[in-house]
Amino acid sequence: MSSAGAETIGLWNIAGESPERVAVVTPDGTEVSYGGLAAKANAYARGLRALGLEAGDSIVVLQPNGDELLAAYFAAIQSGLYVVVVNWHLVGPEVAYILSDSGAKAFLAHERFAGVAVAAAEEAGLPASARFAVGRVEGFRRIEELGAGEGDGRPAERTAGSPMLYTSGTTGRPKGVRRPLTGADPDEVPAASTWFFGIFGLAPGDDHVHLCGSPLYHTAVLNFVAISIQLGHPAVLMDRWDAEEMLRLIQRYRVTHSHMVPTQFRRLLALPPEVRDAYDVSSLRSMIHGAAPCPLEVKRRMLDWWGPVVTEYYAATEGGGTTITGAEWLRKPGSVGRPWPGSTVKVLDDEGAEAPAGQIGTVYLKMGGSTFEYHKDRAKTEKARVGDLFTLGDVGHLDEDGYLFLHDRKADLIISGGVNIYPAEIEGELVMHPKVADVAVFGVPHDDWGEEIKAVVQPAPDAVAGAELTGELLEYAKGRLAKFKLPKSIDYVDELPRDPNGKLYKRKLRDPYWAGRAAI
Incomplete structure (x- = not known):
């Protein structure tokens, strides 16, 4: 795979100049050219226009990683449409809510999710003419019909669209983040895209290759793949992530960058040394991670293995x-x-005043003149703001050099006997025990202290849950944590409720312990 050259960026520009260049490698190994991807995006865009969609309308996509999803995305991006890429773990009523809330005028699904797609479309009352599917789905038109007979080339009217992202909150309905459309020319790659990649040392050309190991319904994952393609970096897509398969793809395609989560780091490190050493990862230049806290020891071991190419970021939709x-x-x-x-x-204290270096408070962010609102939810938008700053509800501090350290989510804070305890610190220690595959820590009711510390552990495959393991884990924790941070009890589950991007749905674990009581 060679580069497109720094002078040519943008899907349609590269397709015009070098149509045979590889844009995407699908999970089954099929190489899709820039010309092929652009042609499919053009056909879908013409089809959506023929359905009557206009700039500012929305489409919803329920598909696995592949060139079909990316063609739908780029069709919207050149048609002034909002495109919602849906988490395919959702059930019918949840997808129906997003169809209705976003005002979707078209629904592009995949036969893998046929049951959910049909149930959602029916509940949302979406007309049959607006339903399309990759493969066969009852009541849906074949995706090949979208744009068929509408001529060739780009749609007549082109203007930049935008992803409409639904935040994956653990309480209540998810809320769409809808940014104003810019009216820009879709052939012009937004300066913000090249600027964002520049933060990580990534520029057009230079033989860059991106590897996508997470579902494209995640905000950051979709951004990294879309921008990679726009900047001439071929995107290698995985369907379901596997540690050794990732190493094989890195070696096969000389991958330079990827977007990862700490759970993937841990599974890579769990591979036998002889497996890790069997693959050439010398092509790596910027392996970027975020989305979830990374235990310090995991980060150190990855840096020892891959070198200083591991870059971390903290950001928000x-x-x-x-x-x-x-x-x-x-x-x-x-x-x-x-x-x-x-x-x-x-970092602001509880009164909204700026906290001095070293003092813990709520973390607030602002990005230039960027604006957003939660779709149909002004109250949530305002609640997250202080002036022109907004918060995700994270707790942390800035050091004297301006470096940010996160402690936990404010909602996950445990207050026991009036003392603030941050579960992420405890989780970061326990997860390093060889008999722990995964762990969640949270507060449960206590009549005297208000809350006490509960750990829920997913044992490693060779570990046996029970009193003996509990004793071993608590003894291990005693050497690493202050006494007031030690769990009072440990329960065991077969698997913690995480999504493929590593996000833990802690409320699903915590709620049963608080049933009938108000959480503090």
Whole structure:
């Protein structure tokens, strides 16, 4: 795979100049050219226009990783449409809610999710003429019909669309983040895209290759793949992530960058040394991670293996963030970095005043003049703001050099006997025990202290849940945590409720313990 050259960027520009260049490698190994991807995006765009969709309308996509999903995305991006890529773990009523809430005028699904797609379309009352499917889905038209007979080439009217992202909250209905359309020419790659990749040392050309190992319904995952393609970096897609398969793909395609989560790091490190050593990863230049806290020991071991190419960031769908290189992290272990250019990061106390260096408070962000609103939810938009700053509800502190350190989600804070306890710190220690595959820590009711610390552990495959393992884990924790941070009890489950991107749905674990009582 060779580069497109720094002078040519943008899907349609590259397709016009070098139509045979590889844009996407699908999970089954099929190589899709820039010309092929652009042609499919053009056909879908013409079809959506023929359905009557206009700039500002929305489409919903329920598909696995593949060139079909990306063609639908780029069709919307050149048609002034909002495109909602749906989490395919959702059930029918949840997808129906998104169809209705977003005002979707078309629904592009995949036969893998046929049951959910049919149930959602029916509940949302979506007309049959607006339903399309890759493969066969009852009541849906074949995706090949979208744009068929509408001529060739690009749609007559082209203007930049936008992803409409639904935040994956653990309580209540998810809320769509809808940004104003820019009216820009879709052939012009937004300056923000090249700027964002520049934060990680990624520029057009230079033989870059992106590897996507997570579902494209995640905000960051979709951004990284779309921008990679726009900048001439072929995107290698995985369907379901596997540690050794990732190493094989890195070696096969000389991958330079990827977007990862700490859970994937841990599974890579769990491979036998002889398996890890069997693959050439020397092509790696920027392996970027975020989305979930990374235990310090995991990060150190990845840096030892891959070198200083492991870069971390902290950011939000709503805008703004920080970044830290591997070399910086070794000087500031545990930090998620300093604000990236144009971003503001502040830590505010409970009164809304700026906290001094070292003092823990709520983390607030701002990105230049960027604006957003939660779709149909002004109250939530305002609740997340202080002036022009907004928060994700994370707790942390800034050090004297302006580096941000996160402690936990404010909602996950345990208050026991009046003392603030941060579960992420406890989880970061327990997860390093060889008999722990995964762990969640949270507060449960206690009549005297208000809350006490509960750990829920997913044992490693060779470990046996029970009193003996509990004793071993608590003894292990005693050497690493202050007494007041030690779990009072440990329960066991076969698997923690995480999505493929590593996000833990802690409320699903915590709620049964609080049934009938109000959580503090």
